Amino acid sequence: MKEIKYPIYKFSLRWNQDDYQNNSVGCSIMYKEIPTKEKLNNDLEEYEYYEDEVWMLNWFNHITYNLFETDEEVERSFRNFIDRKMQINRKNGHGYTEHHHYNKDRPFYCFMGAEDEWRWKICRCDDCKRIGKITISH
Numbered sequence: 001m002k003e004i005k006y007p008i009y010k011f012s013l014r015w016n017q018d019d020y021q022n023n024s025v026g027c028s029i030m031y032k033e034i035p036t037k038e039k040l041n042n043d044l045e046e047y048e049y050y051e052d053e054v055w056m057l058n059w060f061n062h063i064t065y066n067l068f069e070t071d072e073e074v075e076r077s078f079r080n081f082i083d084r085k086m087q088i089n090r091k092n093g094h095g096y097t098e099h100h101h102y103n104k105d106r107p108f109y110c111f112m113g114a115e116d117e118w119r120w121k122i123c124r125c126d127d128c129k130r131i132g133k134i135t136i137s138h
């Protein structure tokens, strides 16, 4: 099984309310190849490099461009990914179900349910096929 870690960038919006300061929503974008500065500036207003990884979190799903041959390979890759992130969370002192607030020094990787294997569903839609991506919803 051949896996590639793709460059992932994050961009976010922050705003303050009277009753709740420092609100933010974030989104990530995964590139097949390292993007040029021009490309990044063109795609996103503000961004920061996040990590190189096989899988990237979207809203209750994860995506990758890796072209695995079987569902077993997809699931094995995703399981390894979850294990990697769980180890990092544990190293950063985060428990399994605790409620997390943003902490720059001890970042927490949010799974959005992906840690429960019974939720996994590999998407087979034409959109995914057309752009050569694999999606696991959870």
Ligand SMILES: [Zn+2]
Binding pocket: 123, 124, 125, 126, 127, 128, 129, 135
């Ligand atoms: Zn799809």
